[in-house]
Amino acid sequence: xxTTERSFVDNVWDFFCSLKLTLFLLFSMALTSIIGxxxxxxxxxxxxxxxxxxxKLQIYTKLGFFDMYHxxxxxxxxxxxxxxxxxxxxxxLPHVFKFVSQPxxxxxxxxxxxxxxxxxxxxxPVDKAQSxxxxxxxxxxxxxxxxxxxxxxxxxxxxxxxxxxGVYVVHFxxxxxxxxxxxxxxxxxxxxxxxxxxxxxxxxxxxxGNPIPLGFEVRCEKFSVEFYETGAPKxxxxxxxxxxxxxxVPGYSNVKVIVNDPLSYKGITFYxxxxxxxxxGGDHFITVAPRGGGAPDKxxxxxxTSIGLKDGSTLKLMETTQEVRQFxxxxxxxxxxxELSRPGSAPQIFIVFKDFPDVNAKRGDSxxxxxxxxxxxxxxxxxxxKDPGVWTVWLGCALMVIGLGIAFFMSHKRIWVVISHGxxxxxxxxxxxxxxxxxxFEEMSEKFKQIKI
Amino acid sequence: MSSSMLxxxxxxxxxxxxxxxxxxxxxxxxxxGSVASFVAYAGLIVQTVAIGLRWKESYDMGVGHAPMSNxxxxxxxxxWTIVLILAYIDFRYKYRVVGxxxxxxxxxxxxxxxxxxxxxxxxxxxxxxxxxxLYHVITCFLGYAAFAVACGVSIxxxxxxxxxxxxxxxxxxxxxxxxxxxxxLDDLSYRAIMIGFPLLTLGIITGAAWANYAWGTYWSWDPKxxxxxxxxxxxxxxxxxxxxxxxxxxxxxxxxxxxxAATLFCYLGVNLFLSGLHSYGNSKM
Ligand code: HEM
Numbered sequence: 001x002x003t004t005e006r007s008f009v010d011n012v013w014d015f016f017c018s019l020k021l022t023l024f025l026l027f028s029m030a031l032t033s034i035i036g037x038x039x040x041x042x043x044x045x046x047x048x049x050x051x052x053x054x055x056k057l058q059i060y061t062k063l064g065f066f067d068m069y070h071x072x073x074x075x076x077x078x079x080x081x082x083x084x085x086x087x088x089x090x091x092x093l094p095h096v097f098k099f100v101s102q103p104x105x106x107x108x109x110x111x112x113x114x115x116x117x118x119x120x121x122x123x124x125p126v127d128k129a130q131s132x133x134x135x136x137x138x139x140x141x142x143x144x145x146x147x148x149x150x151x152x153x154x155x156x157x158x159x160x161x162x163x164x165x166g167v168y169v170v171h172f173x174x175x176x177x178x179x180x181x182x183x184x185x186x187x188x189x190x191x192x193x194x195x196x197x198x199x200x201x202x203x204x205x206x207x208x209g210n211p212i213p214l215g216f217e218v219r220c221e222k223f224s225v226e227f228y229e230t231g232a233p234k235x236x237x238x239x240x241x242x243x244x245x246x247x248x249v250p251g252y253s254n255v256k257v258i259v260n261d262p263l264s265y266k267g268i269t270f271y272x273x274x275x276x277x278x279x280x281g282g283d284h285f286i287t288v289a290p291r292g293g294g295a296p297d298k299x300x301x302x303x304x305t306s307i308g309l310k311d312g313s314t315l316k317l318m319e320t321t322q323e324v325r326q327f328x329x330x331x332x333x334x335x336x337x338x339e340l341s342r343p344g345s346a347p348q349i350f351i352v353f354k355d356f357p358d359v360n361a362k363r364g365d366s367x368x369x370x371x372x373x374x375x376x377x378x379x380x381x382x383x384x385x386k387d388p389g390v391w392t393v394w395l396g397c398a399l400m401v402i403g404l405g406i407a408f409f410m411s412h413k414r415i416w417v418v419i420s421h422g423x424x425x426x427x428x429x430x431x432x433x434x435x436x437x438x439x440x441f442e443e444m445s446e447k448f449k450q451i452k453i
Numbered sequence: 454m455s456s457s458m459l460x461x462x463x464x465x466x467x468x469x470x471x472x473x474x475x476x477x478x479x480x481x482x483x484x485x486g487s488v489a490s491f492v493a494y495a496g497l498i499v500q501t502v503a504i505g506l507r508w509k510e511s512y513d514m515g516v517g518h519a520p521m522s523n524x525x526x527x528x529x530x531x532x533w534t535i536v537l538i539l540a541y542i543d544f545r546y547k548y549r550v551v552g553x554x555x556x557x558x559x560x561x562x563x564x565x566x567x568x569x570x571x572x573x574x575x576x577x578x579x580x581x582x583x584x585x586x587l588y589h590v591i592t593c594f595l596g597y598a599a600f601a602v603a604c605g606v607s608i609x610x611x612x613x614x615x616x617x618x619x620x621x622x623x624x625x626x627x628x629x630x631x632x633x634x635x636x637x638l639d640d641l642s643y644r645a646i647m648i649g650f651p652l653l654t655l656g657i658i659t660g661a662a663w664a665n666y667a668w669g670t671y672w673s674w675d676p677k678x679x680x681x682x683x684x685x686x687x688x689x690x691x692x693x694x695x696x697x698x699x700x701x702x703x704x705x706x707x708x709x710x711x712x713x714a715a716t717l718f719c720y721l722g723v724n725l726f727l728s729g730l731h732s733y734g735n736s737k738m
Contacts, residue, residue, distance in 0.1 A: 005660045019697045023690050030715075032684035037676040037727055179670070190670065228516070228576045260667045271669045385669030391672060397658045404651040442622040 004417035016087040025081045032077070036068035082178060087170050091347050095163050105147045105156045106195065107416040107427055115436060116428035118445035126153065129424055129453045136451060140444050141415055155417040164431065167405025173403055176396030183389030191384040195220035196278045197377040198241060204384045214268060217243040221254055223275055227325055227332075235259075236272050238380040257382075267386055274381030277322070282376020284320055284336060286352070289368045298372065311367070313342040320374060324353065331356060336371040389446040413437055415444075456510055457572055459503035460529065464567050466496030467532070467560040469526070474553035478628055486549040493556050497536045498536035504533060507574065521590040524724065525570040530590065532562035538648070542602055546641060548633045554605035583670035585663030593656030593681075597716050599649030601689070603642045604713035607706035610638040614703055639701055642709050650688050657681050676727040680719035687712040 002313065003202055040048055049057065055065060064071025103331055104111075130146065137157050139145045144157035160199060190206035191212055200219035203211040204343050221239040228234045235258055242252035242265050249265070256261045262271045288309060289296035299315075306316040316339040321327065323337035333355035341347040352360050352371045361368050416427045426448050430437040470588075473489035507520045520526045539555045542548075566572075621639060632638065646700045660678065665671035691708045694700035 003550050021695055022695070025694070026686045026690040030683045030690070033679050033683050033686075036674060037679045037723070041674065069679075107592065230576065232576060234576065260585075262669070264668070273668075282473050309510050346687060387665075387669070389670065390665060394662070397661070400649065400657060401658065404654060408647045 002055075013087065016083055017091045019088070021080075022088070025077060029081070031076075032068070033076065035065055039065050039068070041067060041069075050108055078178070081336050082175060085174060089168055089171055089221065090123075090329075093168060096115055096168065099164050100161045103156060103158060103161065104147070104414070105145055106154045107156075108215065111429070112425075114427055114429055116441045116445075118426050118448055120424045120426070120449055120451055120453075121422060122424065122451075123422070125453040126419060126421060127286035129419050130155070130453050132451065133419065133424060136448065137415065137417060140447065141413075144417070146413075147367050150429065153419040155419070156414070158412065158414045160410050161412050163406050163412075164412050166403050166410065169403030170400055170407055171403075173396045173399035176399060178396075180389040180392030180396055183392055184387040185389075188385070188387035188389060191217075191382055192230060192381070194276075194332045194379045194381050195238075195240075196379040197222055200241075204382075216249075216266065217246070219243060220380050223378040225275065225323060227323055236275060238275075238382070240270065267388065269385050272380070273383040276379055276381070277374075278377040278379045282374050284317055284374045284376070285372035286315070286317065286336065286338070287370035287372060291366050291368055291369070296368075296370070302400075309367070309394040309441075313340055313367075315340055315369075318349070320371070322378075323349070327351075330447070334371060334373050336347070338369065340365075340367075340369075343441055409433075411437065415441075454715075456507035459499050459506065460563070460567060460572075461601045463496050463503060464560070464563040465561055466492055466499060469495060469538075469558050472554070474556060477550070478553055478631065479508070480498075481628070481631055483549075489541065490549055490552055492561075493552055494540060494560075495531065497540065500529070500533050500536075504529065513573045514574055518577045518581075519587050519590075521586065522577055522581050523575060525566050525572055527590065527594070527720075529571070531597060532559040532566075533630055534723065535559045535562070535601045535617045536664050538595065538598040538602050538645070542645065544640065546637075546644075548641070549635070550631050551606055551609070551641070554599075554609050555602050556603065558601050560725035565692060570679055573697065583663060583667065583735075585659060585666065589656060589659040589663055592652050592659055594651030596649045596654075596656050597720060598711040598714045598721050600646050600709075602715045603649060603709045605643035606638050606642045606645060607663075609633075610635055611703065611705040613709075614706075631718040635702070639705065641664050642706065643695065646688055646691060646709065646712075650685075650690065650692065653681070653685055653688065659684060677719065678716070678721045680723050683718050684712065684715040686728070687715050 028206060030312045034402065039060065052060075060066060068074055134144055134155055135145065137155055142157045142159055144155035147156065178319045189206055189212055191206050193201050193204040195201050195218065197220050199219045201214075202217045204211045206212045219241045221241055223236075223238050225233060226237070228233040239254045240252075240257050240263055242249045242263075252263075252265060255263050257270060257272050259272045261271050262268075283300040284303065286299045286301065287296040288299065297310075301305060301317050303317055303320060305316050308314055312372050318337045318339055320334070320336040322334045324333060328335065328351060331353055333353065335351050335353045337349065337351050339347050339349045350363060352369045354371045354373055358368060360370050363369075411433045412431045414429045418425050418427070428437065428441040428444075428447055470489050470493040473485060475491060477486040477489050504520055507526075508517075511517050511520065521530050535555060536559050539552060542551060558617060571585075609632055612634050613629050616629050617635070633641070660681070661671035663675065664678075687708065691712060694708060695705060
């Protein structure tokens with residue numbers, strides 16, 4: 001009974017230590033991850049829901065395919081992966097530590113047929129050979145440890161024995177990154193907030209729409225967009241001020257926030273993300289001048305509204321933009337799209353510009369329209385994030401890069417010199433990257449053979 | 454002289470090099486092999502100058518940025534890194550013939566870029582205005598290039614292993630005699646992946662650092678990120694598969710080919726078939 005229980009535990013342990021499991025997990029995670037790059041994730045767009053059959057939708061939802069990377073089975077894969085990593089390290093580390101802490105000072109007979117070796121015959125006394133060869137190893141490689149064993153003298157020297165730990169640094173770093181991401185998901189949040197110019201907020205919207213209080217206020221002083229000649233956007237810029245108890249915090253007034261240059265305060269970071277025109281309270285100013293001359297009328301109206309003009313026609317303000325370039329190549333600045341309807345003729349739709357009065361006038365008509373801009377405010381859309389785990393993640397990343405460097409580009413090199421009466425033999429061994437060490441060893445053994453004792 | 458002219462010269466050089474490499478395969482004449490390599494490296498130098506010149510031209514146009522900001526520029530850069538990594542492997546391990554299976558990748562890339570794409574210098578959209586772009590792109594593409602070399606070498610391995618059949622004691626004759634022994638090919642592929650894996654890791658990390666700096670999340674499972682992770686998993690599997698017995702040789706070679714297919718999908722497929730934050734030039738901010 002006891003033995004079968006023991007062997008069951010053994011089997012489980014072996015299962016979690018096995019590299020087969022590692023390969024299975026790596027391939028499973030690689031393959032299943034593809035699902036989430038093909039199917040939409042998070043909130044499904046209505047067009048998508050309309051495009052697939054209800055039964056499929058139900059199955060996919062059940063399987064967690066629409067939030068795949070947080071589904072129970074994907075998380076389970078990640079946890080098994082960690083368990084695999086930890087048990088494998090526990091199993092192997094003692095063996096590796098032995099290499100580091102208990103070097104093979106005496107070359108065992110079983111290792112004497114390794115490929116890197118060479119021999120020196122001498123006629124002098126053994127202790128002279130010992131001191132001469134100790135000096136040689138010290139100069140050419142590294143200072144050896146001397147051991148006497150079965151009438152032979154063994155000189156052992158090594159380099160970078162700790163490099164055998166590089167792989168474990170890599171493995172450990174993966175766990176550190178996991179810990180960092182867990183800290184972030186437990187104690188951090190992601191949010192979003194729109195701030196209208198001149199106003200301030202003290203809470204942001206979280207993932208599920210609940211407001212998250214900040215503990216301070218953020219005011220948007222101004223938002224602006226700059227464009228390239230081609231009409232492509234060049235810069236989205238918000239000027240933000242942080243307020244505590246209603247007063248600006250020194251050093252946090254009118255901070256420029258652009259894409260790729262966020263604002264951080266008390267561990268909370270604000271990222272430029274979107275913008276728009278505040279829907280409330282914006283009047284647009286349209287001028288109407290008779291072509292024959294005379295003072296123009298200035299009309300204030302809102303987007304989407306219509307107004308009757310003196311000559312009996314109706315003007316509708318369809319939409320406006322503060323930068324027309326994307327819509328009308330070759331033009332810049334604010335513009336409005338209007339619809340002019342006269343009784344008995346088809347309505348005309350055209351654009352009036354703020355900065356191109358000549359173009360406005362060119363429209364052959366008895367009335368000349370102009371656009372004077374708006375008093376509507378812009379709002380800036382900010383992504384808000386707090387992530388106390390991020391430095392742990394970076395620590396893990398640094399460890400991983402260092403570990404990979406050690407694992408791939410450094411090797412544990414060992415050299416033994418075994419001295420007995422009349423001859424000495426040199427042996428070399430390296431745990432990886434054979435070729436460069438082999439070359440170095442050949443060079444050394446040439447010199448070794450020339451030593452006169 | 455303009456960069457676009459030099460890029461045409463580069464494409465031409467890679468084409469000549471590929472043709473001469475094929476002549477080398479057919480003739481087994483060492484001199485021809487050296488000419489093929491020489492032409493490829495001449496192309497590399499011209500391309501280096503061209504990339505530098507394009508960089509300068511962008512500053513002259515007043516939209517100065519490193520030439521790695523759209524699909525065209527990234528393909529050009531990718532082909533450059535491929536030949537660069539090839540040169541490194543060639544000088545270190547001295548197997549000329551590897552070029553015959555690697556330079557064609559660069560030729561295809563350059564030909565596609567020069568013939569099929571808009572080559573104009575574009576100003577940077579706000580999302581790309583960051584030094585992280587440079588670190589991220591350079592590390593990623595050096596990694597991709599090392600994987601391209603590993604893939605080329607693994608294809609050589611698979612061809613040679615197929616010709617030799619199961620009887621490894623009898624090395625194949627003819628064209629195959631020029632290929633390095635299959636053990637060497639296996640080892641070269643492993644070495645190329647040992648270069649590529651840390652670089653891809655750095656590429657993913659710099660990408661995450663940039664995303665965190667620009668958007669406040671180092672990881673958002675966007676398709677490009679996910680595919681880079683998939684690629685990383687495949688190569689991690691490759692490295693571990695080699696440790697367990699039975700996974701050197703053919704299976705490892707197939708894994709290197711699959712890994713490169715995943716790399717290519719990560720680089721191009723995601724942009725062409727899937728949507729996300731990384732679609733060059735499409736992002737609003
Ligand atoms: C994606 C995550 C992983 C990465 C990036 C990684 C990385 C590495 C690297 C770079 C090496 C050195 C390979 C070489 O020298 O060719 C290695 C070796 C190894 N890995 Fe991993 N590893 C990962 C996951 C795992 C897991 C989950 C296990 C669990 C058993 C594991 C077990 C091993 C073992 C046993 C070795 C050989 C160590 C030795 O040679 O002494 N690895 N790993």
